[in-house]
Amino acid sequence: MAGYDNVPDYEIKRQIVEVAQMMNRKGLVGTYEGNISARKGDKVYETPTGNSKELLTEGKIITVDMDGNLIEGELKPTSETPMHTICYTLRDDVHAVVHCHAPYCTAFAQANMEYVDKVSPEMNILFGKVPCLKYGTPGTPELIAEFPKYIKDYDVVFLAQHGVLGVGETVLEAYSKIMSVEMLLQVYYIRKTLFPDVECDLPADEIEKLTQMRLKNRNK
Ligand SMILES: [Zn+2]
Structure with missing residues (x-):
């Protein structure tokens, strides 16, 4: 799949800055948290370490190779680069990776909980x-070793004790996939708070139908 192969460098950097600012406006990252990358061939464009997403500009975006070595840019790569390159x-089919600390997602991650919800059709069509x-110390091989088990089948994953990561074509x-999970979790939280005893699950055959729709979309 082409992904960013025919997209000019300045446009890739512009898209990264745009999403960084959206994440900042939505309160999904603290000043030094989160990172965004895009792959073009063997080159990865990414946000540098230790820089506010609010003040990010195209000139601050760096590029690294698939081993995380700096190719271009004045600033340093994040220690979380291996999480992107893996x-x-x-x-x-993945040409972009976004990591942030969206609060509802991060609460699940800190509690070491996966998110399964048989109530929302959207949840089951989009994510399953x-x-x-x-848990693995951020940026270390023990965390990276977990990725092959999940990232082939899931576009959004929680990182225990830490945050959330999403992959996509752009x-x-x-980013939108992470936001979608974050919104679903907000509703989940409100529903569980307001109606803790109400049984809301869809019937098993309906969940099966939604699962088949998800798998069909995925194999397109
Ligand atoms: Zn993080």
């Missing part, structure tokens, strides 16, 4: 579930 290595990857798509 997704590109595992999936040819959001698994929680076992940075906007990867």
Whole structure:
């Protein structure tokens, strides 16, 4: 799949800055948290470490190779770079990775909980579930070792004790998937708070139908 192959560098950087600012406006990242990347061939464009997403500009975007070595840019790569490059290595259809600390997603991650919900058709058509990857110190091989188990089947995953990561064909798509899970979790939280005893699950045959729709979309 072409992905960003025919997209000029300045446009890739513009899209990363746009999504960084959207994440900042929505309160999904603290000043030094979160990172965004896009892959073009063997080159990965990414947000540098330790820089506010609010003040990010195209000139601050760096590029690294698939081993995380700096190719271009004045600033340093994030120690979380391997989390991005592993997704590109595992999936040819992934051209962008977004990681942030969206509050509802992060609450699930900190509690080490996967998100399964038999209530929302959208949740079952789009995601099936959001698994929680076992804790590993950020940026270390023990965390990266968890990725092959999940990232082939799921576009959004929680990182235990830490946050959330989403993949997509574009940075906007990867971000939108995280936002979609974040919104679903907000409703989940409100429903569980207001109506803790009300049984809301869809029947099993309906969940099966939605699952088949998801798998069909995925194999397109
Ligand atoms: Zn993080």
